[in-house]
Structure formats: structure tokens, C-alpha cells
Amino acid sequence: MRYFDAFFPLGRSNASIPECPRTQTQALSVMRRWDVERALVFHTVSRDSDPEQGNRALEQLNDPALLPIWAFDPALVIPETPEHFLERALRAGAAAVLINPLMRRLDLCRSPRIRALAQLLEDRKMPLLVAHWRTNPEEDLVEWYALIDFCKLYPLLPVLVWEWRTRSNRPMFDALGETHNLKIAISSLWQAQSIAQICNVFGPDRLVFSLGLPHLDPGSFQSCLRYADISEEAKRQIAAATLQELIEGAGRG
């Protein structure tokens, strides 16, 4: 089985494994070793510190297996409109947009620039990746009930969520039950049989694959999916097909 990683990082970060790639060559090498065929690639500087600096650092990417994720800065004082940001991102080949709401204590539903961006992305059905990371590994950072509200405001916007570990799964189940456009990276789901549970109750299209880089051993989640008690078709969907369909279905012209 070949995998399509929804949250593949480039760059160093706190609590990163030594193998975390910094260059395109290293990224492709990591992907080969751990069976990843394609990846949506963000830069750790985008997530951790400076979205624009991270976006520029992705300019090195020119391999078709690596699809850049541009990060968005919601600071209201920035003169560039979300429309112009998105045009620039699309010209650079961005396949998705990333926000880390925690670094800047943002409320997704109330930030004017995020709301404007979300509307633009929804119009194109272009995925919004919401990565929850502060400075060091922490579990249960996602505010699931706020995320429900956000997903309901933009019901056609694919919202992909990642955090280091989603341990309190009851709010997550609520969020999956209350929304249709919320999808979760399986590297956030460490509990036994979480994949099968979510797949059986909410459907395989609510999960996307991620190795969990740069913070987890990249050999961990292939087997969680491979041995899950779900159909082969569901496994293929989680491994790559759902993300593939999202990328192909997005209006990026």
C-alpha cells in the first residue's frame, strides 16, 4: 500500500526526530523508506513561527510527488487581502492552506481574515489544514466544539485537522458526528482500534494518512491502518484516495 501524507513537514522543530527532512532530496528519501508516494508539504517555520518565511522555504520543491502547503498569517494589520494571498499561493502551486490557530491564540470562527480565507477556500473546495502545535509536544490541543462551529459555517470546506495526540476522544467523536467536512490525520489517533472505530461509525472518508512527522517514528501508523479491522477499500481510501480526491476536486485554476 502506498500512502499520501496530508501533513508532511520540511524543516526542524522542537521534539523532532533526527530523520526529519530539511530538503527535497531528504524528503523524498524519507518517503521512499516509509512507503509514502505523495505528500502535502508544509514547512515547520510556517507552522511554528513565520508563515511567509516558511512559504518561501518551500520554493525549493519541484518534484511532482511533493505538493506545497502554504501557510496563512491571519494578522488583521497585514495589508495583503486573503484574495491576493490565495492568488499568490496558487501561482506558487499550493495545493492547500495551513493555519496553526494555537501559535497565535486564534478563534477560527471570529478571526476576520480567517473567515474571509475560509470562504475563498470553500468556493474552490480547497483543503484547509488546521495544525495545532505550540512549542513542545502537548496532547488535546484541539478545541473540538469550536471546530464544529467553524465547519458548520463552511460546510463545503474540507477541514483537515492534526495535533500531536488526540487523547480525549469523546469531544472528537462529537465533532465527527456534528460535521461532515471535518477530517482527522490518523497520526493524531494513538489509541488502539481508533481507526476502525471512526471508520465504522463515521466513515473512512473522515480520516487521512500522516506519518506523524516531524515528531513521531515514521514507521508507526502504516501498521495501525494496515491491521485495522476494516475493508481493504476503506484502507486505500484512508491511505491515499480521500486526499487524492480532495486535491483533484479543488479549483486551483
Place this chain on the structure above:
Amino acid sequence: MAEGTILSLVREGKPLDHIPVIDFHTHLGASSRFYYVPYSEPERVVSYMDRYGVDHAVTFALSTTTDAQTKNRTVYEAHHRYPERFTPLTTLHALFPQDWPELIEEGTLAGSRGIKLLADYQGVDELALDWSPAFDRVRDRGWVVLHHDWRTPEHLEFYARNFPGLTFIIGHPTLDFADSRLLERLPNVYQCTCAAFVYPGFARMSIEQMAAVLPSEKILHGSDALDLDFGTAIGPIAYADIPERIKERILGANALELMRQIRWPIPDHGARAAGDRFTLGQSKETRNNKR
């Protein structure tokens, strides 16, 4: 490095039927203080173990920040239903030493083979505790003591030297052994791989680093299931750039050898033996000769 059988099977999601797989660090329970546990019924867990080819699990209660006796009983019940699949350990609550004798005796009657410790989660400073009264009660029973975090090599060494009849397991790779050579010096101390995939955010060593630094015969496979998925432990071992024989040792051969040493009953589950399944009581050589 050429792809070995273990990685090949893991890539295909097929059970590791060609080797013994013994998971020395698992939890049973339907709910922890954090989360609902999917498909936690013992029969569902056994079925899931079969998917991976996990022959046997050393298991203890989930979320023992509450009443240990009540939580332990869930584990004993699973052992009674599937004695060939689960060996229970008795969890003690660090805050209530007065309960330890009763918990240990109940565990003994229920088939327990050891003690599980988790002091920090129970709001007690491990280094301010003295577990000796508990260990003294079981010093000659061939029990193991698996601790979530022994905190310091010196602390663990104190107990390992004072209770040579017990086997001490470091529940997670959270101690720095590069300098202390603890596992080389103390025959009754073992290291579990549990949660090594969270390196460096939690674990101090990855699987490859453990294999490079520690005596390979002292490393035991542990997953933390149902707290974590079996795959988070088996996957990193399968993908690790280490020799196949070391992977085999870690996944089960070391545990099997330890179980023999401390005279645990070696489970020999007939349902698996009926197929082409490795049978735990059988040596690998015998099995290969049969083929």
C-alpha cells in the same frame, strides 16, 4: 538493507505468524480518565491481537489513578477467560500502602504474575516512596515489576539488587542507560520498547538507538495497547534498520526466554497451533524442523 520477513508482513498487514510475538506492556479496560476505548471487550482485543499475530500479552489495568482493586478485577476476568492470551499484573496505588498486601494476595489468587507501578500518575513522588514492603511479599514468586517510570537508574538499581528474585522492567524508554550500563550489570532488569515511537517527545531512545546501545536480549516488546495501538510498537520495530534476528528477539524471543527463566507457564494455545502458527511452547528450531 534487504527487506526482512517481518517488514514484508507488516507492509501487507499480515500476522507475524512465523515468530513468537509477546507484548509485555498492555492495558485492558473500557474507559480511561482521558478517553473511551474502542472495542475493548476481551474477545475483540484477542481478535485484534490475532490480526497482528500477537500471541500473548502481559496486561494490567488502564487508568489506575482511581481504585486499583476495581480496575485490577477487569484484568483478572480477561485472564480467566483467555489464560493462554493474557498474563495479568496487579496494579498498586502508591498512595495507599495499607492496601498493597490485600491487592497482592487477591492478585495471586487471580493468577497475577507481577506488579504494575505508576506512582507519578497517582500523585506520589516515586523517589519518596518505598516499595520494599510490597516487593518483600512476592520476593520468591518469580514475579515481574513493571514501572511506568523508575525516575533514576539508581532508584531502580536499589530494588533490583535488594530483590534478586524479582524481574524489574522499565516500562518505557525513559531512562538514560548509555552511561549507567544498568541492563548489562543487573541480570534482573529489562527494558520495554513501549512508546518508543514518541521519540524524542516522550521516549529517550528510538528502537534503533535501543538496539544499538542496550543488550539486545534485554529488550522486550511492549505496545501500551489499549492505551496505544499495537501498530505503534510493531511498526517502528518492523521498519527499523536493525538485523532481522534482533527484531525477532525484541518482538517475542526475549520475552519467551524470560518467561522460561522465571518459570511462568508458557501458553500453548491450541487454536493457533492448529494452523501454521508458531506455538509459544515450541522452540523455533523444533518448529522449523517440522517444516
